[in-house]
Amino acid sequence: MASYDGLFKFLGLTDWCSGGDQGSGPMSMAALLAQTKGGSEEAGSFWSMPLPSLDNLHAACAAFPQTRDLTLGLERAFLSARDVLRVVLDPLTQPLSWMLREMIWLMTATPWFIMLPLLLALTWLVSRSWSVVGLVAAALVTLAFVDHYTEAMQTLAIIFVCAFICVLFGVPIGIAMSRSDRLQRIMTPILDMLQTLPAFVYLIPLIFLFSVTEPKLYGIAIILYAIVPVIRLTDLGIRLVDRDVIEAADAFGMTKRQKLFGVQIPLALPNIMAGVNQTIMMSLAMVVIASLVSAPGLGVLVLRGIRNLELGVGLVAGFGIVLLAIILDRVTKASLARLDASKSSRRGA
Amino acid sequence: MTMEKPVKISIRHLYKIFGDNPKAALADVLAGMSKSELLAKRQHVLGLSDINIDMRQGETTVIMGLSGSGKSTLIRHFNRLIEPTSGEVLVDGTDVLSLDEGRLRDLRRKTMSMVFQKFALLPHHTVLANAGMAQATQGVPRASWEPEAQRWLERVGLGGYGTRYPHQLSGGMQQRVGIARALTSNSGIMLMDEAFSALDPLIRTDMQDLLIELQRELHKTIIFISHDLDEALKLADHLVILKDGIVVQQGEPQHILLNPSDPYIEAFIGDINRARVLRVRSVMTDDLTSDDIAGQVNADDNLEHVLALSGGDATRRYRVMRGDKPVGTLEMAALIRALVPKRAA
Numbered sequence: 001m002a003s004y005d006g007l008f009k010f011l012g013l014t015d016w017c018s019g020g021d022q023g024s025g026p027m028s029m030a031a032l033l034a035q036t037k038g039g040s041e042e043a044g045s046f047w048s049m050p051l052p053s054l055d056n057l058h059a060a061c062a063a064f065p066q067t068r069d070l071t072l073g074l075e076r077a078f079l080s081a082r083d084v085l086r087v088v089l090d091p092l093t094q095p096l097s098w099m100l101r102e103m104i105w106l107m108t109a110t111p112w113f114i115m116l117p118l119l120l121a122l123t124w125l126v127s128r129s130w131s132v133v134g135l136v137a138a139a140l141v142t143l144a145f146v147d148h149y150t151e152a153m154q155t156l157a158i159i160f161v162c163a164f165i166c167v168l169f170g171v172p173i174g175i176a177m178s179r180s181d182r183l184q185r186i187m188t189p190i191l192d193m194l195q196t197l198p199a200f201v202y203l204i205p206l207i208f209l210f211s212v213t214e215p216k217l218y219g220i221a222i223i224l225y226a227i228v229p230v231i232r233l234t235d236l237g238i239r240l241v242d243r244d245v246i247e248a249a250d251a252f253g254m255t256k257r258q259k260l261f262g263v264q265i266p267l268a269l270p271n272i273m274a275g276v277n278q279t280i281m282m283s284l285a286m287v288v289i290a291s292l293v294s295a296p297g298l299g300v301l302v303l304r305g306i307r308n309l310e311l312g313v314g315l316v317a318g319f320g321i322v323l324l325a326i327i328l329d330r331v332t333k334a335s336l337a338r339l340d341a342s343k344s345s346r347r348g349a
Numbered sequence: 350m351t352m353e354k355p356v357k358i359s360i361r362h363l364y365k366i367f368g369d370n371p372k373a374a375l376a377d378v379l380a381g382m383s384k385s386e387l388l389a390k391r392q393h394v395l396g397l398s399d400i401n402i403d404m405r406q407g408e409t410t411v412i413m414g415l416s417g418s419g420k421s422t423l424i425r426h427f428n429r430l431i432e433p434t435s436g437e438v439l440v441d442g443t444d445v446l447s448l449d450e451g452r453l454r455d456l457r458r459k460t461m462s463m464v465f466q467k468f469a470l471l472p473h474h475t476v477l478a479n480a481g482m483a484q485a486t487q488g489v490p491r492a493s494w495e496p497e498a499q500r501w502l503e504r505v506g507l508g509g510y511g512t513r514y515p516h517q518l519s520g521g522m523q524q525r526v527g528i529a530r531a532l533t534s535n536s537g538i539m540l541m542d543e544a545f546s547a548l549d550p551l552i553r554t555d556m557q558d559l560l561i562e563l564q565r566e567l568h569k570t571i572i573f574i575s576h577d578l579d580e581a582l583k584l585a586d587h588l589v590i591l592k593d594g595i596v597v598q599q600g601e602p603q604h605i606l607l608n609p610s611d612p613y614i615e616a617f618i619g620d621i622n623r624a625r626v627l628r629v630r631s632v633m634t635d636d637l638t639s640d641d642i643a644g645q646v647n648a649d650d651n652l653e654h655v656l657a658l659s660g661g662d663a664t665r666r667y668r669v670m671r672g673d674k675p676v677g678t679l680e681m682a683a684l685i686r687a688l689v690p691k692r693a694a
Contacts, residue, residue: 248469251428252483252534253457266473 003050004060017061082208089209093216096165096223100215103157104296108150115153116140123327127334135330139323148298148320155297155324158290159283162219166227166279171272174234175260184235195228199289207293218290225286229278237271238264270340277332284325298324354405357538357570358427363400363436365422365594368393371434384593396422397594400436404587406537407568411581414591420574423591424542427572428461429453440538458487462531466543468523470515476526477502477511483534494533501529505559521552528559532567541573545580557583578617582606582626590614603631609691623688624653632687633669633677642668648676652684 008017050056057064107115116137123136143152177184202221210217241264249259265272291299298317305314366374366387374393384395397419404410414420425431426438429445438445440460448456462483470479478485481498485491502508505525515523524544531539545553557580564571575581581588582602589599598610606627609615630648643665646655659665659681669677 242469242472244465244467244469245471247430248463248465248471250430251457251461251463251465251540252486252530253454254486255454258486263471 004052004057008061013061017063078205078208085209093220096219097214097216099161100158100219103161104154104215107153107157112144112149116144123331127331128338129334132330132334136327139327143320143323146316148301148317151296151298151301151317152320152324155284155287155299155321158219158222158287158295158297159280159328162222162226162283163276163280165223166230166283167276170227170230170275170279171234174231174272174275175238175265177231177235178238187231191228191232194224199225199286203289203293212294218293218295221290221293222283222286226279226282229282230272230275233271233275233278234268237268237275240271241267270336273332273336273339277329277336280328280332281325284321284328288321354407356403357406357441358404358572359437359439360400360402360426361437361439363397363423363426363438364434365396365419365426365431366393366434367396375434395594397433400596402589402596402599404570404572406570408586409564409571409573409584410587410589411573411575411585412589412591413575413578413581415576417593418591419594420576420591421542424540424572424574427538427540428457428463458483458534460536461538461540462534462536463540463542464524464527464531464544466546468515468520468527470523470526470530472515475511476507476513476515476518479515479526480529480533482530498529498533501532502526504532504563505529521548521556524548524556525559532563538570538572541571543574543576546576553580560584578621582621590617603628607631607687607691615690615692619690623690624656625651627652627687629655629669629679632683633679634683635676636678637675639666639678642666644668645670646679647671652688655679655684
């Protein structure tokens with residue numbers, strides 16, 4: 001005797017209810033407990049009335065599905081769509097696997113005495129600041145000295161590839177959003193979801209879709225997680241461009257193209273760069289979680305620390321990640337500051 | 350009188366209504382609904398109502414009104430930064446509203462240039478590149494527009510600033526760049542949207558003098574928006590006074606001063622120094638026969654000058670000259686009468 005028997009009787013739905021599949025499928029824990037207690041619990045006083053949830057309604061009326069049917073249904077739907085998705089997505093994302101594999105190979109196979117100067121040269125190129133170069137050198141040498149060089153290079157390789165792809169797709173999407181209010185309305189909730197979905201949840205459907213041995217599995221998870229800020233800030237940056245300047249561009253007969261590349265993007269660049277900075281930081285955060293699905297690098301050592309309770313290993317690797325975060329942040333911020341200084345800010349306009 | 354110059358721009362029955370359904374609201378306006386009624390009943394704002402203005406080649410037309418009078422909306426119709434609800438904007442006889450995108454862009458690049466209240470320079474380009482913006486936009490190679498941009502920068506007194514960025518310049522200097530930018534486009538028409546309103550009073554006077562000087566040389570067709578009556582009287586060949594989206598009065602500035610058509614205009618011109626603004630030519634008579642002449646004055650002298658000359662004697666009479674030719678007679682009594690603001694007819 002379940003709590004909602006009366007309700008269905010009152011509605012005259014008893015026949016419809018008994019038409020449902022009664023007790024097929026495995027027994028739920030609650031039903032099992034009730035059975036072992038022997039006999040039906042007494043149908044309720046008002047105070048012990050349970051929530052009218054799917055499971056409770058099912059107890060009174062078998063035609064109602066149980067909640068586990070819902071999760072099962074989702075799983076089955078996903079699995080049946082999986083083959084089709086795979087046919088489409090697999091070739092599309094294959095280049096990502098290649099890029100990740102090659103980049104990791106390149107950065108770990110190149111001898112350290114070539115790789116380190118190369119990275120420092122790159123730092124100088126984007127930041128033009130000796131103090132930043134010094135900081136990067138100190139951080140990399142520290143990591144190398146404690147034998148975390150290879151892992152650090154793997155992590156950096158993954159971040160370079162993922163951040164590059166984020167910018168490659170994020171900036172055009174941001175531009176499109178800034179030009180169409182409708183697209184912005186559609187994209188905003190999607191971006192909100194990508195940003196708030198717990199990082200682990202990205203991994204679940206991806207594991208079903210792709211083989212765990214494929215680098216693109218974690219590549220996609222990182223990109224989905226990290227692309228949001230660059231999209232948002234590109235959109236924002238272009239929308240924030242001084243309306244008077246845009247009007248002047250129109251009044252002097254600029255085409256849309258001239259306006260975009262000659263006015264809007266250059267003036268939005270500080271904001272876009274801030275988005276790139278955020279994107280790199282978020283890739284770094286995700287790269288640790290992605291080690292759960294075989295992403296190499298410092299994350300693996302952190303994971304080992306947790307799994308084997310090797311406190312020291314986990315802490316040193318974690319500290320290494322902090323070092324990487326600091327140098328990536330400083331380098332991108334320095335290039336942002338350089339951009340601001342040479343191209344002037346909006347103060348003047 | 351000099352020959353009337355040909356009409357360069359002609360605005361015909363221009364209406365602009367802001368709201369969700371301006372076409373339907375226009376029908377109501379044409380049927381006689383007032384601005385306040387339209388707002389109350391239909392939630393539409395009547396921005397401009399039946400504007401008719403002829404602007405002559407080589408003249409400066411000043412459109413003036415207080416904020417909210419629709420003057421900035423009006424100037425944006427000339428190059429279609431704002432689309433009208435109905436009406437015509439004829440430039441050299443062609444209706445701007447009939448142009449397709451490509452020809453409109455051509456008009457904006459070659460026929461009209463604009464100077465903005467907030468300068469609207471490109472902050473990421475140098476002053477020189479800003480001055481050359483119009484030609485660069487047309488696809489003229491840098492080597493060709495650079496000397497021209499440099500020449501105009503020198504003309505507005507910024508010859509040595511080409512490599513600076515706009516934010517390194519003061520407001521007045523930035524607006525000089527704005528003017529150089531408009532001049533480098535070599536367009537016959539210049540639209541100036543409250544071009545000097547954001548500047549300090551002294552700088553503003555400098556810029557007005559600069560504009561007058563340039564205009565004496567270049568004879569552009571200038572449409573100048575202003576909320577400052579002194580500025581309007583100083584620059585205007587043709588003055589249009591706008592109130593609530595309606596042209597209250599237009600004509601030669603001196604004529605408006607002496608014959609205000611409306612209590613609004615009266616109130617508007619009540620506070621200005623008439624002796625300094627009114628010219629001898631507006632007060633003189635054509636009579637050349639009278640004798641007892643105390644001296645000669647120029648037709649374009651202002652009344653203040655004549656008052657000083659007369660030493661306050663109200664009985665004198667002066668011969669009015671234009672160049673070497675006598676053109677009329679000025680009675681001091683008429684001059685003093687002109688100093689008293691007239692009631693609207």
